[in-house]
Amino acid sequence: MTGMFMGEFHHTIDSKGRIIVPAKFRKEMGTSFVITRGMDGCLFGYPLSQWEKLEAQLDKLPLTKKDARSFTRFFYSAATEVEFDKQGRINISAPLISFSKLEKNCVIVGVSDRIEIWDENRWNDFSKEAEDNFEEISEKMTDFDF
Template sequence: MFLGSYEPKLDDKGRLILPAKFREELASGVVVTRGQEHCLYVFSAREFESLHEKIRQAPVSSKQARDYQRVFLSGASAETPDKQHRVTIPANLRSYASLERDLTVIGVGSRLEIWNSATWDNYLNEQESAFANTEEEVIPGLF
């Protein structure tokens, strides 16, 4: 399970050093793709295979499903960490998420998210107030 927040730097070649806590689980490969709110999602190869099985089950007759599949999968890139535990973030994905040198990587259970640090700070500041003031159930049976 991926948890926590980390602030690695993107190097000049568009590579990110994976946080030490996650290296073992991601050693056999990752899939990086567009996320929502203009961040990137990073899945272990195993988790992405499971997710892809679910995506494949969406009805081809659903325009919303087709649209989602196209955006989500067309940007996906399978990457293997190198010996220094670095993963290359393709240029099109760096552009999509406005990634610069300063990054924030957050663990979100089954995936990591990579954010431009300034974008993450703004998002978190906006959401913390809503989080603190939530009065209705957001996650069924939990909160």
């Protein structure tokens, strides 16, 4: 069973697309994991066990629905399995770097069953907006009690 990911870590991505994944996350990810396009302009990283669960859910989507076809096509087409090098880095593909607009400074956050990799500027914009709207967002979440 995969643990829960949480926390925020700041790292840089080099010109070859390599970024260090925090040791705390590497332990839970295993020797390799899947990275793909995420929501809000970030990348999602899933341990293989979690990726398999996600694949099972995506396989249930009806191929007759255009939105389902579009979503699975977009999600799977950029997905790639990455492995850690001896320095604890992964190599992010050019299409994923382009999609997420990763430049030099990046933020890696733990979000329950996955990690997210953000360009620092995008993360700061998202964080500011989320902070400003946190109470309003939480009030709309009718099935959730703190």
